[in-house]
Amino acid sequence: MIKDMAEEFAVRSSAQPFQGKITGVRSDEVRMPDGSYARRDYQTHPGSVAVLALDEQQRVLLVRQYRHPVRQRLWELPAGLLDVPGENPLHAAQRELFEEAYCKAGDWRVLVDIYTSPGGSDEALRIFLATGLSEAEGEKFDAHGEELEIETARVPLTELVSLVLAGxxxxxxxxxxxxxxxxxxxxxxxxxxxxxxxxxxxxxxTAG
Structure with missing residues (x-):
């Protein structure tokens, strides 16, 4: 059966040389299959969620914002951190859709789960599919920082596929x-x- 399997190499020592507001860096000495030890440095991350919101016209809701590490303004899906321990990821996804796009959805499903960069980070990401879209209610989220310049767009799925494959x-x-x-x-x-x-x-x- 082709399926990822939980496993853990023995760790001789572990240290956390850096801890930021959200993420950190951990350095482990890990025992290799030949008996030697190798150091593995990786980012520790609380996890995240994203929302692929699809409307009745088969358009995907996108947001665009500046990403400093790559010096680009990227089109993305609404997304956010799981920075509340044990938080239900669906609740977090619903919050992000509201805050970034002032939108709500009537139906939610899990689209796909991934590790974003398993060779260098323990970040786990769940992408939800949201359909039955409508405008949210209540006061809009009070954006700050880079979120002040978030743009939104709705792009047909077929066009998105072409843009992805075109690089x-x-x-x-x-x-x-x-x-x-x-x-x-x-x-x-x-x-x-x-x-x-x-x-x-x-x-x-926690369910519910």
């Missing part, structure tokens, strides 16, 4: 979500996707 879009969450949705639609359909409260071993959460 015009680079955000990994957007690329993964776009291709996963296209695959789902051409395969078993959206009804075959997992429910929004499906277990997530990488980031266990």
């Amino acid at each position: 015009e879009l680079h955000n990994p969450t957007l690329v993964t979500g776009t291709l996963a949705l296209q695959t789902a639609l051409s395969g078993g359909g959206l009804g075959a996707l997992r429910p929004a409260d499906a277990p997530w071993p990488a980031r266990p959460f």
Whole structure:
């Protein structure tokens, strides 16, 4: 069976030389299969969620914002951190859709779960599919910092697929979500996707 399997090499020592507001760096001495030890430095991360919001016209809701490490303004899916321990990821995703796009959805499913960069980070990401979109209610989120310049757009899925394959879009969450949705639609359909409260071993959460 082709399936990822939990396993852990023995760790001789572990240190955390840096801890920022959200993420940190951990340095482990890990025992290799030949008995030697190697140092593995990686980013520690609380995890994150993203929302591929699809409207009735098969358009995907995108946001664009500046990303300093790559010095680019990228088109992305609404997304955010799981910075509340044990938080239900669906609740976090609903919050991000409201805050970044002032939007709500009537139906939610799990689109895909990934590790964003497993060779250098323990970040786990769950991408939700949200349909039945409508404008949110209540006061809009009080944006600050780089969020003040967030732009939004709705782009047909077929166009997004073409842009991804042409190398015009680079955000990994957007690329993964776009291709996963296209695959789902051409395969078993959206009804075959997992429910929004499906277990997530990488980031266990409280149901409800």
